[in-house]
Amino acid sequence: MSSTFSTNSPAYITVLYFAAASTTLGISEELISIPSDGFYLFQLTDLLIERHSLSDGDTLRKVLDSSQWSVNAEMVDDEDLTKVELKDGMEVAVICPVSGG
Amino acid sequence: MLPPGSSVEGCLELPGASCSLSNRLDSLESIIKQVSNDRFGAIATFIGTTRNSFQGKVVTKLEYQAYTKLALKTIGNIIIDARSHNPDFQAVVQHRIGVVGVGEPSIVISVSSPHRKEAFHTCEFILEEVKRKAQIWKREYYEGEDESQAEWKSNV
Numbered sequence: 001m002s003s004t005f006s007t008n009s010p011a012y013i014t015v016l017y018f019a020a021a022s023t024t025l026g027i028s029e030e031l032i033s034i035p036s037d038g039f040y041l042f043q044l045t046d047l048l049i050e051r052h053s054l055s056d057g058d059t060l061r062k063v064l065d066s067s068q069w070s071v072n073a074e075m076v077d078d079e080d081l082t083k084v085e086l087k088d089g090m091e092v093a094v095i096c097p098v099s100g101g
Numbered sequence: 102m103l104p105p106g107s108s109v110e111g112c113l114e115l116p117g118a119s120c121s122l123s124n125r126l127d128s129l130e131s132i133i134k135q136v137s138n139d140r141f142g143a144i145a146t147f148i149g150t151t152r153n154s155f156q157g158k159v160v161t162k163l164e165y166q167a168y169t170k171l172a173l174k175t176i177g178n179i180i181i182d183a184r185s186h187n188p189d190f191q192a193v194v195q196h197r198i199g200v201v202g203v204g205e206p207s208i209v210i211s212v213s214s215p216h217r218k219e220a221f222h223t224c225e226f227i228l229e230e231v232k233r234k235a236q237i238w239k240r241e242y243y244e245g246e247d248e249s250q251a252e253w254k255s256n257v
Binding site: 070098 | 103105108149166174228235255257
């Protein structure tokens with residue numbers, strides 16, 4: 001007898017903000033609810049903008065458009081944003097242009 | 102605003118190299134001792150220090166944040182890349198996070214190698230790659246400006 005688990009259980013990712021992204025939003029991390037299936041990294045920008053639209057949507061869009069992304073502490077190339085599917089438990093970080101050294 | 106919870110102190114050890122993020126730096130003497138090796142005839146050490154002005158504005162302090170776990174991974178990979186150009190070296194890379202005063206060292210990279218040419222090149226390579234890729238951010242605070250307006254810099 002086979003059984004399949006429901007794919008309707010809620011999925012959550014942690015989004016980390018640093019530097020300008022963090023200053024813009026006033027937070028450095030948040031737990032975001034995402035669809036449990038078929039939600040890709042390239043869709044996250046719009047979701048975050050909508051989530052923060054009442055306060056800092058425009059500034060946040062500028063920051064996100066100039067930033068890269070990491071998923072589970074691995075950088076994602078810009079051309080792969082449409083290929084990385086976000087799943088429950090992942091840690092996604094907004095990586096603004098860096099200024100170390 | 103508190104620094105991000107992920108901007109923590111941390112260190113990464115790999116064969117022949119040690120990298121760390123911390124508000125403090127080891128003493129230069131200690132760093133040099135860490136890279137010293139009787140087989141090696143050269144130690145090249147770079148110290149980055151914070152400047153007191155930017156485009157005519159007086160800098161009062163700096164603040165560094167890092168996505169530590171990824172920044173350390175990135176620096177570790179830079180060391181591994183450096184070995185493809187120069188297989189025989191030891192390195193210590195230390196970057197400060199948190200508040201750093203003007204005129205203070207913010208990064209130290211020390212590389213030892215059998216000969217000076219490779220030591221200089223590897224040290225410079227690591228520095229340029231850290232500036233290009235490491236997930237570390239610098240914020241400069243200027244005299245006469247509200248702290249909330251302090252800019253996060255970009256290396257590009």
